[in-house]
Amino acid sequence: MKKIIYVFFLLFSVTIFAQNIEKKLIDMDNRVITLDKDIEALVTIGAIPAINSFLFAMGKVDLIKSGVRDYSLKSFSVWKNQTYFLKNIFDLPQVSSNPPEWNPNFEVLLPMRFDIGLVSSPVMADALEARGIKAVVINWKKADSVKKTMLFLGELFHEQERVEKYLTYYDNNMNMIESITKGLNKKKSIYLGLDSMTIPMTSTANELLRKAGAITPTSNLTIENAALNIETLLVWDPDVIFVWNPSEVETAYKDIRFKNLTAVKNREVYLMPIGAHMWAHYTPEQPLAALWCAKKLYPESFKHIDIYKEAKRFYKEFMNQELTDAQLTSILER
Incomplete structure (x- = not known):
């Protein structure tokens, strides 16, 4: 009986330990990102159509909790076509100003529940993290940026096979x-x-x-x-x-x-x-x-x-x- 209890305790301890292992990644701006759990929800800020498109390719549509509300944006082809993949994009909260500024709207962001903000610039990442929001940068600043982005996101989301x-x-x-x-x-x-x-x-x-x-x-x-x-x-x-x-x-x-x-x-x-x-x-x-x-x-x-x-x-x-x-x-x- 004691042996059974010991084995159960050992397995339970290993499970708890595994759940709390920190994972460290280097994002596309060479920033160290520490994650203590799998990503279950995120927002996209800055170059939103681009970032969203990579999430579509990763099969992570359901994780996206931000969208477009400004009426002036909804008539543009890029936003209309994003509804083919993120069907409720016009119903989700818009968490930044319109392009090209894409400034984060903290009045909208701070009450929301999500794990990371996926952004396109280190300046934006710094602004988010100053408010306690974990930020991850992807961008096109290097050659073969598309392939490199897919490789990075594959690691971030455990989608290497995809x-x-x-x-x-x-x-x-x-x-x-x-x-x-x-x-x-x-x-x-x-x-x-x-x-x-x-x-x-x-x-x-x-x-x-x-x-x-x-x-x-x-x-x-x-x-x-x-x-x-x-x-x-x-x-x-x-x-x-x-x-x-x-x-x-x-x-x-x-x-x-x-x-x-x-x-x-x-x-x-x-x-x-x-x-x-x-x-x-x-x-x-x-x-x-x-x-x-x-x-x-x-x-x-x-x-x-x-x-x-x-x-x-x-x-x-x-x-x-x-x-x-x-x-x-x-x-x-x-």
């Missing part, structure tokens, strides 16, 4: 694109905000287009959302232009400032899709986006690719969503 499957898909797509485009005459391409004459999300857009087999005239730029003048654009003279807003395709073809651009003369100005996030930005949709871009850049070489089937497969396999044809069309042909 991440391994994603990385296999990622590498297979990129290797196929590289193999097909290796002997081609590479085209110059750029991602633009024509209305504002800016280069949105310069680093992630450059990485995407390079992976799609293009030469990027903006590869030496280190400033995100860099301003651009028409003289520089004419010197660069891209073969293919991808744009930010639906109206900008028409702008490219009607504004006389752009009439001498090769991309305009050849009618090769395309609207970048938006799924869980804008495809040229910081999103796990990057391997799908690279395939779409490669098909636009080199249509003959990628005519065997059915991008609708690829997108449907991707969202089902990696974001747990069986999208309708109408939803896929809203992503690919917005």
